[in-house]
Structures are given as C-alpha cells and as structure tokens.
Amino acid sequence: MMDFSVVIPIYNGAKRLPGVLEKLRSQTGTEEIQWEILVVDNNSSDETAKVVRELQSTWNLQVPLKYVFERRQGLTFARTRGIEETEGQFVAFLDDDNLPNSDWVLQAYLFGNQYPKAGIYGGQIHALYQTEPPENFKRIEHLVLAIRESGEQAFQFNPELLQLPSGAGLVLRRKALLESSNPECIAAVSRGDNDYELSLYLYQNGWEIWYNPAMHLNHLIPPERLEKSYLLSLAYRYGLYTFGCRVILAKTWGQKFLLFFRVMFGGLKRVILHFAKYKKQVQSDLVNACELNFFWASAISPIYYYINKISFQK
Incomplete structure (x- = not known):
C-alpha cells in the first residue's frame, strides 16, 4: 500500500x-x-x-x-x-x-x-x-x-x-x-x-x-x-446546507424536531439583526449582501432539507 x-x-x-x-x-x-x-x-x-x-x-x-x-x-x-x-x-x-x-x-x-x-x-x-x-x-x-x-x-x-x-x-x-x-x-x-x-x-x-x-x-x-452574482449564489447555497449538516449529529427525532425550529428561528433572528445594523447597505455592499443571503438561506434550510429528502425518496 x-x-x-x-x-x-x-x-x-x-x-x-x-x-x-x-x-x-x-x-x-x-x-x-x-x-x-x-x-x-x-x-x-x-x-x-x-x-x-x-x-x-x-x-x-x-x-x-x-x-x-x-x-x-x-x-x-x-x-x-x-x-x-x-x-x-x-x-x-x-x-x-x-x-x-x-x-x-x-x-x-x-x-x-x-x-x-x-x-x-x-x-x-x-x-x-x-x-x-x-x-x-x-x-x-x-x-x-x-x-x-x-x-x-x-x-x-x-x-x-x-x-x-x-x-x-x-x-x-x-x-x-x-x-x-x-x-x-x-x-x-x-x-x-x-x-x-x-x-x-x-x-x-x-x-x-x-x-x-x-x-x-x-x-x-x-x-x-x-463577481457579485457568483458570490451571492455561493453564500445562498452554503446557507442551505446548514440544517442538513446540523441534523447529522442529532440522535433522536426529538432532537431533530427542536433543531428544526432552532435553526429556522436562529437564521431569521440573524436576518433581522443584519437588516437593523446595516440597513441600506444590505443590498449596496457586496459583503453585507452575501452575509444576508447566507443568513436567509440558513433560516429556510430545514424546509429545504425535508423537501429534498421527500423528493429523493419518490
């Protein structure tokens, strides 16, 4: 070998x-x-x-x-x-x-x-x-x-x-x-x-x-x-992986259930705080826009995960 x-x-x-x-x-x-x-x-x-x-x-x-x-x-x-x-x-x-x-x-x-x-x-x-x-x-x-x-x-x-x-x-x-x-x-x-x-x-x-x-x-x-479009798409895609990665270490259905809402509301909280902090800069500044895309995709990642899982099983 x-x-x-x-x-x-x-x-x-x-x-x-x-x-x-x-x-x-x-x-x-x-x-x-x-x-x-x-x-x-x-x-x-x-x-x-x-x-x-x-x-x-x-x-x-x-x-x-x-x-x-x-x-x-x-x-x-x-x-x-x-x-x-x-x-x-x-x-x-x-x-x-x-x-x-x-x-x-x-x-x-x-x-x-x-x-x-x-x-x-x-x-x-x-x-x-x-x-x-x-x-x-x-x-x-x-x-x-x-x-x-x-x-x-x-x-x-x-x-x-x-x-x-x-x-x-x-x-x-x-x-x-x-x-x-x-x-x-x-x-x-x-x-x-x-x-x-x-x-x-x-x-x-x-x-x-x-x-x-x-x-x-x-x-x-x-x-x-x-390029802005490329970076925004990457940030969004990586955010969508958040729940799928976190759920791997969840050992019980109860843990997965709690994790579903923790990831979703945690992501939404970060979106709100990001808007509050940067306001108009959220869309005009590339760095802020990428972070927002990541936070938003993280918030919806639990839904994304289960929709993909159901589609795969079909």
Missing part, C-alpha cells in the same frame, strides 16, 4: 493543471514516503488528457503520475473514482486551482502519523487573488471562498458548532472511511459541494477532525469568482 495519494479531479482544466503538477513535482522531504498522484479527468472536452500524457513523458520522479478518465460528470463521481484507483493510507484532494507549498505532502503525511485518531484534516488556505477583492472582503472570504488562516497551532475542530475544515487540500485517512459502518459516510465522500458532511459522519463514528497549520496552499482566485 502507498503511504499517500494525491487525487486531482479536473474538468476542462488543461491550462491550470500544469501549475498544480509542477508544485507537486517540486515537493521536498518526501524521499522516505511512498506516494502517488492521480489525475481524474472528469469527462473534459479540452486537452486535459494530452497535457497529462505530455507531462508523463517528461516525469522524472519516482512518484507515479497516473491518469484515469471518468465519464460520469460531476465531482461526486470523480472523487469516488479517485479513492477507488489509489492505494494511499491517506488520500488528499487538490483542485486544479490549488497550489501547495513545497513541503505540503510531507507535512500532511507527518501530521496523519502524529495524530492517529485524525480521520480527516485540513490546513491553511491562502487566497491568491488575480484581481483586487472588494473592500472588507476578508470578512466573508472564509464563507464563500473557503479561505482558512486559523493560526499556527494545531487544534481539533468543533463539529458540534459546524467548525470544520474546508474542502481544498482536505486529507482523508482511508482507514477511517473503510471502517465506517454508516453507508451515508461512504456516500458523503463523493458529494463534492458539501465537504462538511464527510467530516461530520467521520466524527459521528469516533474520529477526530483536525486543523494542521503546517500544511499551506494557495487558492487561485480568478476575477470571475469575485
């Missing part, structure tokens, strides 16, 4: 992929680590396959650079395929806009061995903006762009409060997934738009969720990801 696997799901990212692979090619301190890289081509229509073949022909590392084509489009299928096709004791997910530091693999591997109960963990994610972000944007960059800079001390996240690692650069202990008795935990690994689910199910099964400050990566943010 490999010690460490890096899985890169990619869709039409031929232009970005070389940058990620060059960062992985330049990893240091990994001489004693058996690791591999797998590019999962998620039904791309660009030259992703050609780019990988060209890189493989000049790949002068002992680290295997593998490629697999996944026709079923969606991060759901790409991540699952990546886990199936790799052998690492730890499986790390990088996107094509994630640029890890030169010791990222080493620090990820050492941390996993140092904390044997860590089922999943993430590190520091720094924004690499290609255009200047709006004023006060730092207030919400963790919310809409999964930027995380939480200091230089390792700590356990608090899943009970939905304090969890972001998806970029997430590292999963394969043993934690394989030993899970909950089928929802297996399914959650592939739900690419909500990485919190997997962390919550692993926590529910007795695993710890950690922050590793020694893992650094830069998240490339192109101008289009700072």
Whole structure:
C-alpha cells in the first residue's frame, strides 16, 4: 500500500493543471514516503488528457503520475473514482486551482502519523487573488471562498458548532472511511459541494477532525469568482446546507424536531439583526449582501432539507 495519494479531479482544466503538477513535482522531504498522484479527468472536452500524457513523458520522479478518465460528470463521481484507483493510507484532494507549498505532502503525511485518531484534516488556505477583492472582503472570504488562516497551532475542530475544515487540500485517512459502518459516510465522500458532511459522519463514528497549520496552499482566485452574482449564489447555497449538516449529529427525532425550529428561528433572528445594523447597505455592499443571503438561506434550510429528502425518496 502507498503511504499517500494525491487525487486531482479536473474538468476542462488543461491550462491550470500544469501549475498544480509542477508544485507537486517540486515537493521536498518526501524521499522516505511512498506516494502517488492521480489525475481524474472528469469527462473534459479540452486537452486535459494530452497535457497529462505530455507531462508523463517528461516525469522524472519516482512518484507515479497516473491518469484515469471518468465519464460520469460531476465531482461526486470523480472523487469516488479517485479513492477507488489509489492505494494511499491517506488520500488528499487538490483542485486544479490549488497550489501547495513545497513541503505540503510531507507535512500532511507527518501530521496523519502524529495524530492517529485524525480521520480527516485540513490546513491553511491562502487566497491568491488575480484581481483586487472588494473592500472588507476578508470578512466573508472564509464563507464563500473557503479561505482558512486559523493560526499556527494545531487544534481539533468543533463539529458540534459546524467548525470544520474546508474542502481544498482536505486529507482523508482511508482507514477511517473503510471502517465506517454508516453507508451515508461512504456516500458523503463523493458529494463534492458539501465537504462538511464527510467530516461530520467521520466524527459521528469516533474520529477526530483536525486543523494542521503546517500544511499551506494557495487558492487561485480568478476575477470571475469575485463577481457579485457568483458570490451571492455561493453564500445562498452554503446557507442551505446548514440544517442538513446540523441534523447529522442529532440522535433522536426529538432532537431533530427542536433543531428544526432552532435553526429556522436562529437564521431569521440573524436576518433581522443584519437588516437593523446595516440597513441600506444590505443590498449596496457586496459583503453585507452575501452575509444576508447566507443568513436567509440558513433560516429556510430545514424546509429545504425535508423537501429534498421527500423528493429523493419518490
């Protein structure tokens, strides 16, 4: 078995992929680590396959650079395929806009061995903006762009409060997934738009969720990801996940019932307080508008959750 696997799901990212692979090619301190890289081509229509073949022909590392084509489009299928096709004791997910530091693999591997109960963990994610972000944007960059800079001390996240690692650069202990008795935990690994689910199910099964400050990566943010419509939609979508994530840890129907109203009225309270505090700035200021979208979506997330659940069962 490999010690460490890096899985890169990619869709039409031929232009970005070389940058990620060059960062992985330049990893240091990994001489004693058996690791591999797998590019999962998620039904791309660009030259992703050609780019990988060209890189493989000049790949002068002992680290295997593998490629697999996944026709079923969606991060759901790409991540699952990546886990199936790799052998690492730890499986790390990088996107094509994630640029890890030169010791990222080493620090990820050492941390996993140092904390044997860590089922999943993430590190520091720094924004690499290609255009200047709006004023006060730092207030919400963790919310809409999964930027995380939480200091230089390792700590356990608090899943009970939905304090969890972001998806970029997430590292999963394969043993934690394989030993899970909950089928929802297996399914959650592939739900690419909500990485919190997997962390919550692993926590529910007795695993710890950690922050590793020694893992650094830069998240490339192109101008289009700072457009108002895009950011508002992200804030709204993430807000809709609130109840679905919180309910995972509810053990009884009574707890779920109380949680339904706690999340709903808690979200409505935040909407009212936000309006009272910012008034006219709520719609004119991007940061305030994103926060309002998140609070409102959180308030209706219990209804959203059960409507989706009924629709799925049908």
